[in-house]
Amino acid sequence: MARRAIVAANWKMNGDLALVDTMISGLTNVKLQDDVSVVICPSSPYLSEFVAKRNSNNLSSVIHVGAQNVSEHQSGAYTGQISTKMLQELSVEFVIIGHSERRRYYQETSTQVAHKVNAVLNAGLTPIICIGESETERATEQTEAVLASQLQPVIDEIGIEKFIDVVIAYEPVWAIGTGKTASNEMAQETHKFIRQFLAKANESVANKVPLLYGGSVNSSNCEELFAQPDIDGGLIGGASLQVEQFKIICSAAKGK
Numbered sequence: 001m002a003r004r005a006i007v008a009a010n011w012k013m014n015g016d017l018a019l020v021d022t023m024i025s026g027l028t029n030v031k032l033q034d035d036v037s038v039v040i041c042p043s044s045p046y047l048s049e050f051v052a053k054r055n056s057n058n059l060s061s062v063i064h065v066g067a068q069n070v071s072e073h074q075s076g077a078y079t080g081q082i083s084t085k086m087l088q089e090l091s092v093e094f095v096i097i098g099h100s101e102r103r104r105y106y107q108e109t110s111t112q113v114a115h116k117v118n119a120v121l122n123a124g125l126t127p128i129i130c131i132g133e134s135e136t137e138r139a140t141e142q143t144e145a146v147l148a149s150q151l152q153p154v155i156d157e158i159g160i161e162k163f164i165d166v167v168i169a170y171e172p173v174w175a176i177g178t179g180k181t182a183s184n185e186m187a188q189e190t191h192k193f194i195r196q197f198l199a200k201a202n203e204s205v206a207n208k209v210p211l212l213y214g215g216s217v218n219s220s221n222c223e224e225l226f227a228q229p230d231i232d233g234g235l236i237g238g239a240s241l242q243v244e245q246f247k248i249i250c251s252a253a254k255g256k
């Protein structure tokens with residue numbers, strides 16, 4: 001079983017042109033272990049600049065670029081939306097889909113997430129599908145049912161075989177931006193549940209899907225989280241805006 005590790009930075013609605021420069025120059029000497037991909041997802045207005053600076057610093061084999069969202073539609077009268085084709089043209093390779101902030105503030109449903117995943121795969125891009133339970137759902141022991149209900153529409157839409165080209169990020173909503181990280185044991189147990197859920201549909205595909213943990217990952221807790229057998233890296237928010245801290249997190253990941 002060979003599974004690559006991924007450390008993805010979700011800048012959310014943060015950062016500026018100066019951070020594009022600082023991040024690119026900071027990552028020029030990042031030390032990575034075997035089979036690790038680093039993905040930076042800046043806000044859309046900075047994608048083009050980020051790719052240009054990355055290329056001129058010869059870092060395209062080290063740093064991949066991702067978007068934070070995309071439309072499920074191909075083109076047309078959808079003011080404010082961005083299409084997969086536009087991302088392709090900018091050499092974007094990854095797209096975060098269904099982040100809990102989009103589900104919560106923009107009412108994205110798991111059905112819409114499934115349509116977006118389909119559009120992203122059809123364009124030859126890699127979706128990073130975010131799933132996760134709220135604090136109340138965890139407290140009332142609904143975590144597994146919630147995760148299953150977020151994954152099943154995607155399986156129904158694209159078929160399990162296509163998960164070979166998918167990345168899943170498990171982000172418990174209560175751990176995002178709160179400093180409350182899931183314990184190593186809780187994170188592992190939940191990642192294992194996700195892998196077993198996929199394995200019910202296709203075991204060999206399930207064993208190849210990178211599963212990332214997200215929620216208050218920092219330079220102190222990354223190593224133990226990434227050492228868990230079913231955790232293949234992380235989706236990093238706040239700590240990804242601080243170059244030195246982000247580099248430590250990148251260095252802690254390793255393919256399994």
Ligand code: 13P
Nearest residue numbers: 010176177215216237238
């Ligand atoms: P934090 O790392 O800031 O908790 O954010 C996690 C996240 O939402 C990444 O998508």
